Amino acid sequence: MKKNESYEEFIKGVWRDNPVFAQVLGMCPMLAVTNSAINAVAMGMATFFVLVGSSFLVSSFRNWIPKQVRISCFIIIIATFVTIADYTLLALVPKVHKELGAFIPLIVANCLILGRQEAFASRYPTRLAVMDALGMAAGFLLALFSLGAVREILGDGALFGVKLFSENFEPWVIMILPPGGFLTLGVILLFFNWIKFKKDEFLEDVAEAERSGN
Amino acid sequence: MNTRVNNETSGPSSMRLVLTLAIAGLVSGIAIIGIYESTLPTITANKARELREAVFKVLPGVGQMQALVYRDDELVVVESQGKDEPVIYGGYDESGEFVGYAIPAAGPGFQDTIAILYGYIPGDKLVVGMEVLESRETPGLGDKIYKDLEFVAEFSALSVEPEIVSVKKGTGSNPNEVDSITGATISSKAIVRIINEAHTAWATKLPAPGSEPAMQVAETASTEAGQ
Amino acid sequence: MKKRDPELLLFHAPLLRQGMTTPKAMRDVLVALAPATVASVWFFGLSAILVLGSCIGGAVAAEWLFADRKARGESLRDASGLLTGLLLGLTLPPGLPLWMAFLGGFIGIALGKVIWGGLGHNLFNPALLGRAFLLATFPIAMTTWVPTLADGGFLQIYPGNLALPFMQAQVDAMSAATPLGMLKFEQEVTPLAGLVFGNVSGSLGETSGLLLLLGGLYLWLRRDLDWRIPVSILLTVVLFSACLGFFDDARFPAPLFSVFSGGLLLGAIYMATDPVTSPVTPKGAWIFGIGTGVLVMLIRVFGGLPEGVMYAILLMNAATPLIDRYTQPRVFGRGDDPE
Amino acid sequence: MKVLRRLRRSFEHGVHPSHHKEQTGNLPIQRVPFGKNYIMPLGQHIGVPARAVVTAGERVQRGQLIAEPGGFVSTGLHSPVTGTIREIGDFRGVDGRFAPAIAIEADAFATQQVDAGTRIDWQALSLEEFIEAVQMAGIVGMGGAAFPAHVKLSVPDGVTIKHLLINGAECEPYLTTDHRLMLERPEALLEGAEIMRQKLGAEETIIGIEANKPDAIEIVRKHIQPGDPVRVVPLKVKYPQGAEKMMIKTVFDVEVPAGQLPRDVGVNVNNVGTIVAVADYFLRGVPLIERVVTVAGPGVTYPANLIVPLGTPVRDVVKFCGGLKPGTREIIMGGPMMGRPIASLDVPILKGCSGVLVFTEEQTARRKEYPCISCGRCLEACPYFLNPSRLARLSKSRMFDEMKAYNVFDCVECGCCTFACPSNIPIVQLIRTAKDDLAHRKEPEA
Amino acid sequence: MENLLWVFVSAVLVNNFVLTYFLGLCPFLGVSNSLETSARLGLATTFVMLVTAVCAWILNTYVLIHAPYLRLICFIVVIASTVQFIEMLIKKLSPALFRAMGIFLPLITTNCAILGLAIFATNRGYGFWEGIVYALGAGIGFTLALVLLAGLREEAELSSIPKLIQGTAMNLIIAGILSMAFMGFAGLFSST
């Protein structure tokens, strides 16, 4: 049973409550760095690290942190993790760090992270909190990757820098430019709406059929 | 299970609040300093390597370099750059003979600031290399300023006096003319302008050719800089 | 035998209407554009027909695909989709690959009209939205201009047109600069006569100033456009250029050159006046026009692009809700204060 | 600018519907023969309904008072025929609702002469007596609104009327009643005007006539004695030139402030028909028992200008005009721009009804409604400078409260916006819906 | 001087914080359904940005030069506390001003546009005046984008946007279109 519960926490963040597609959180880093898959994944990993790390800490110390200063504590914890991530990336992959630029420190302001601390980690035991953070972070990573992949494939004809089409492919430059970020995410959300719409419609049809059948 | 959290009616004392924050800050500070110290060598090394690579690229034939700043009316060798103090790099060959300067410069491009580094040989008044360090120019158009090798090659022997001018592609004939890139005229002109401006700014500050600061061994203190 | 009373309707007054209807207005614009369209075929031959056709095809395809199954015929019949396609086509370079033209029409209608709820609900000009999308997506193809045809070259097709879908066009085969590009990047001024009669390189529909004005006159006579918008745009541009000329007439474009070059006339007469995306209030129309004129000159003279009409109109489209809100007409008998 | 506007002699905006007046413009006024059934609604004017003073079965003379004013903003009613009161009960009115009315059966053999027939020495009457006389005579505004005339005469202290403005614009298409009255009874018009002017204490009478009635302008001018303080002002042909605030703007270049009345700028506006009714009462002793009605429109066999006793069912009027052509789809009481469609031919002619217009399929064919394309034609049409497109849009989204900020209550429902709209949006109707909703919403709350 | 002009124009139009840097998106997408609120939020943000620019400059000049690794924490803590202090100050001094923008102040502190401003200004090595002008431009640009979007959204509410599209998806697409239109400003005042 227990195992199931934590699995639930994990999977809900990846899909049903996906922070980007379902909750529309963490938009800023999302759009700014997803002009290529590699940047998107790097950003996703950094966020992953920060989110899971701070959730773990916050949850572990949740009974010691007084309510009045909890936000300040969260921010200090998050900022610490972000700084760690920042320096690590800078040391290990300076090229990627240069591309992501100022957006790594900005993870601090990502409301997804603070929101998870406030809504979940500070209230639940460590194991659940970590599962939740893992789920959310994975969902965020997934969203970043899908956006980055779409934008890179169309915008550069490549994925992770590997050319996918013939030499003559005409890149869709807009995809790499800012408007492409807004438009692609808009269209992806539209697609999700559409799926939900169709699903609701389908469920309604089923209900209808059942009612008339009885 | 969360009922245990934060349900004290009286609330914690302010002493406890301060203490919590202080501990958090302390732990965080230690963690940050720890990561900083442990990554610092790699990061510094990375940065230095990048800089060297760039300088060597724009100044062919260079084997050593040192940072120079303009202080008290002369160019002096420095270890670390002061704030708001523009720095340039002196390039020397393996034997310590002065070759030229690598000058960083920046200015507005089509989209945002473009930062470049260019190599300059004061004796011949020639630009001998140009490398774009940072730009947000449009992929496919503006990014040709560093992707179009033909364009980059324009800067391998470019006379800066009289001022560099950019001309339509295929019409450049004089030593001070750069063929601009079709479709990215603005970005290519921006590079030219940035170099011109930087050149004007530095021209009066550079010592007469032949009297450049000599290469110093890295360990020496910079007391006897100059000459 | 007692005659039965007729079945009376309770159709509310006013019972009378003036003759104009919305589809008629759209058709009027098509008519007004006819001379410029013919001129584009004259100057660019078969390519013009292909590019215009692809745009219209893309626009109509989007309109058809996204329409309700029931309303499909209706939404096509009011001719507004057709008009969007045509106007978009007229703003494109003649040598553009056809698949891009099709995509532009499709995106213009899909992003510019359908998602807003269809005719009358969009806040941005769909044709220009399509063009802005193309320009940002394929900047090279969209800024590759071709010279007008030599005599009798009607059947010739620019090689760029025939690029395979998603593939690049062969560029550099034949290229030319537009009058504005020549001014901005090479400081060369094109003689005015070419601009007025249209024998210069540029977008399909922007080349002949004279025919565009003619169409505008027709639209004005039919009361289909708000004359304030073209008048204020053109006046602003003229004044702006004149002022710049006062400082340095060698470096800045002359007023008449400004008016007749680029897409200004096409934009001012046919696109800024799109009733849906321009302010409804008369005062708003003036502000819209002046704003467009200023932005056009700002982008042309101080910006990075040689032409700014499209962006100017789109930016003013974005400001239109605000303009409308703050220029409500003064109500009769309420003095000068609008509140 | 101002000079230019004065030269153009008009208000701003408005529309130019084709006037369709050729059908009846040249036809002299005829009397319809008396019929059998008459229905006199007690509330055929704005304000409080009248109170019946007769009972069923009673015999009444033509011109006899059958209902007295129910309050100050109310007038008397007079029997239009000699006959018998058949019933006092609820009858279907113009708006389709049932409302109290007096049904009279005409005496088939009566001569239908008016008994009274005596001239009243109006000069001897004090102002109060004069006002009461007008009220008892049942005179209401004949320009369409049917606002009791005596109320307009009761000017509050501190307000002086400088001008009597007589509204002969008749800007609604098809209608020719005022036109014919001016042509056929210019003396009555001028006599009535003089009475009103003196009683109001106004300095001058101005008769505003649209320039498409040159014959009326000429005849009225011819009858003005030199030295009389009367002036005829030809007006630009434009709808709604006859709306009183527009006419005041045209004639005096003054805007009546929103929410105020013409008297606040020193003007009293009356329709030609109203003035003639005043003359008929004071000089000939005939109260308001009949009125001139234009019967026209593509669905009428023989269009005509008719003197119709009040209370005559539309059916009788139409029958006199040769009946309805096949394909008739709609009958409007009043003008085509502001009139009301009626649901039944049994509706009676009322004091405020200047026309019975019959339309066929062609005019009433369902026009396809397109979305608003913000073309601004409605703004350019609205004489009150409202933003009808915004009002319609808000009304469609049922954002009625927001409409107050856009001055929905300044709309007079003149119909210019709907006329001008190329997308066939029923703007006036949408505005009316919103006004109704806003007006009625208070009641349940209170 | 020309440089300052370019810094300003670039921050307002060419490199608009919201439309090209994707900063401050949550207020952009969240609050911009009302014009009134947007204008006030924009005003308050501009104000906080100016304060931040000053703070960032002081920190950079006197503190971070010795301890660069504390940058993030310093920025966050200092900005948050300064804004809180100013909030109290305004509340005391001018209740009217507080009503107009006070309630937004604490919310803005957690918004990434503010932190972004401090970080960008530092990365670009802006001096004091450049920093101020940059902050002013960024704030005005933010306000401009917010107000434009609010106008568009209020108008769109009256039109019949299909149910399917309403909401964040539509807002993002409008933002994308706006961002596309702002591309017209590219290169403004950077070429001569």
Ligand SMILES: Cc1cc2nc3c(=O)[nH]c(=O)nc-3n(C[C@H](O)[C@H](O)[C@H](O)COP(=O)(O)O)c2cc1C
């Ligand atoms: C989306 C887009 C991006 C552009 N990016 C750049 C750029 O990065 N650098 C540049 O110089 N011009 C850029 N341009 C400007 C145009 O290509 C401009 O026409 C060109 O600089 C003119 O050069 P030409 O006369 O050599 O064709 C861009 C234009 C567009 C539409």
Ligand SMILES: Cc1cc2nc3c(=O)[nH]c(=O)nc-3n(C[C@H](O)[C@H](O)[C@H](O)COP(=O)(O)O)c2cc1C
């Ligand atoms: C290109 C163009 C320019 C015009 N310029 C003016 C003008 O500057 N002033 C003007 O009054 N009318 C101008 N008009 C004519 C107006 O449309 C006309 O005067 C106006 O519609 C009269 O309206 P009104 O009498 O209903 O007020 C212009 C028309 C066109 C097509």
Ligand SMILES: Cc1cc2nc3c(=O)[nH]c(=O)nc-3n(C[C@H](O)[C@H](O)[C@H](O)COP(=O)(O)O)c2cc1C
């Ligand atoms: C849109 C509109 C049009 C009108 N047209 C006329 C008209 O053509 N002739 C007229 O006598 N009254 C017309 N009226 C009524 C006048 O505004 C005003 O009520 C009338 O002239 C006053 O005279 P009365 O009370 O004698 O009817 C119109 C009113 C409105 C709102």
Ligand SMILES: Cc1cc2nc3c(=O)[nH]c(=O)nc-3n(C[C@H](O)[C@H](O)[C@H](O)CO)c2cc1C
């Ligand atoms: C005078 C006039 C100008 C128009 N201009 C445009 C235009 O520039 N672009 C466009 O897509 N549609 C234009 N239309 C058509 C129509 O308004 C457009 O399809 C709507 O914007 C779609 O809702 C125009 C219509 C008229 C009457």
Ligand code: SF4
């Ligand atoms: S709360 Fe923060 S991270 Fe979340 S959407 Fe808003 S700005 Fe972005």
Ligand code: SF4
């Ligand atoms: S009906 Fe109302 S809104 Fe329409 S034109 Fe007349 S006054 Fe204006």
Ligand code: SF4
């Ligand atoms: S006239 Fe009709 S279509 Fe034009 S703005 Fe008014 S309501 Fe809209």
Ligand code: SF4
């Ligand atoms: S963070 Fe503040 S400003 Fe942003 S959406 Fe939430 S309440 Fe609004």
Ligand code: FES
């Ligand atoms: S404002 Fe940028 S992440 Fe919230």
